[in-house]
Amino acid sequence: MPLHQVNARSIILEVQEPGEVPTWVEVGGLLNVTPNPGEGEEVADTTTNDSNGYYSQDKMQTGATLTMEGRLLKDSDTGALDPGQALIEANAGGDRLGIDSHAMYRFRYPVDNVWKVWDATTTVGEQGGGHNEKVSFNAVLTRSGPSTTEAVT
Numbered sequence: 001m002p003l004h005q006v007n008a009r010s011i012i013l014e015v016q017e018p019g020e021v022p023t024w025v026e027v028g029g030l031l032n033v034t035p036n037p038g039e040g041e042e043v044a045d046t047t048t049n050d051s052n053g054y055y056s057q058d059k060m061q062t063g064a065t066l067t068m069e070g071r072l073l074k075d076s077d078t079g080a081l082d083p084g085q086a087l088i089e090a091n092a093g094g095d096r097l098g099i100d101s102h103a104m105y106r107f108r109y110p111v112d113n114v115w116k117v118w119d120a121t122t123t124v125g126e127q128g129g130g131h132n133e134k135v136s137f138n139a140v141l142t143r144s145g146p147s148t149t150e151a152v153t
Helices: 085-093
Strands: 011-019 023-026 030-036 040-044 058-061 065-072 102-108 115-126 135-144 146-150
Touching: 011 085, 085 115, 085 146
Parallel strands: none
Antiparallel strands: 011 023, 011 102, 030 065, 040 058, 065 135, 102 115, 115 135, 115 146
């Protein structure tokens, strides 16, 4: 099978709606989604005089973030946010602290046969724009614990 380049714009990002039967909701209006598997990594310097001037280290902690940028989407009749954006805003709510600050997200490219699933905290960024721009929607997901996978069905 030949290898092909993957379009960055093809990434699919979904947020889990809480409930008895979890429902996944796609996030709309995205312009840029950037997973960073090295964010939050911590290392311990293990260099000694015996290293003869060569640096050495041990990885002590792994981490990951996913940054998203997009356009704010609202229903022109009701003012309701895009359902995925609304869940992201709810997940970032100021009253969601401690374990309540966690939410479930998953993402993949159309060529993937599994979702990457994260338990993550959510931080919503600035919303706005200039005179001739559309309103932005930005958020950062910070993974808590390891990634898991889920089959695409």
